[in-house]
Each structure stands twice: as structure tokens, then as C-alpha cells.
Amino acid sequence: MGSSLGVVLPQEAINRLAATQADRLLLREGPSNTYQLTRYKPAFEKKMKKIADIIRRYRGALRTLAK
Numbered sequence: 001m002g003s004s005l006g007v008v009l010p011q012e013a014i015n016r017l018a019a020t021q022a023d024r025l026l027l028r029e030g031p032s033n034t035y036q037l038t039r040y041k042p043a044f045e046k047k048m049k050k051i052a053d054i055i056r057r058y059r060g061a062l063r064t065l066a067k
Contacts, residue, residue: 013037017037017038017039023039023040024039025037025038026039026040
């Protein structure tokens with residue numbers, strides 16, 4: 001797997017993720033040293049990058065609107 005690491009998941013976890021052998025999984029770090037494992041969705045990641053860019057560009061306006 002190149003420079004990546006492969007892991008073995010129990011069948012129950014695979015079922016809950018609705019994952020197949022061909023799917024890529026994404027491990028995200030959460031609060032308090034926790035992790036969340038989800039199926040990797042390229043379209044969702046693309047949207048999140050756009051949202052992050054909008055938040056960065058309009059941070060001041062968003063703070064004002066939040067008051």
C-alpha cells in the first residue's frame with residue numbers, strides 16, 4: 001500500500017460503515033484524542049474545501065453576522 005498502513009476491521013465495523021473492499025476510508029481526529037472513521041467521499045471533501053475557503057475569506061463578516 002505504498003507508504004500507507006493497512007488495517008483489518010471486524011465485519012460489524014465494515015457493515016456499519018457500509019464499506020466495500022474497494023472503498024477508501026478516512027480517519028479524522030476529533031476532540032479529546034478521539035478518532036472517527038468514515039468512508040472517503042471525494043465530492044464531500046471538495047465541498048468542505050470550498051466552505052473552508054469561504055470561511056477564511058469572510059471571517060470578519062461571519063463574526064459580525066453571528067452577533
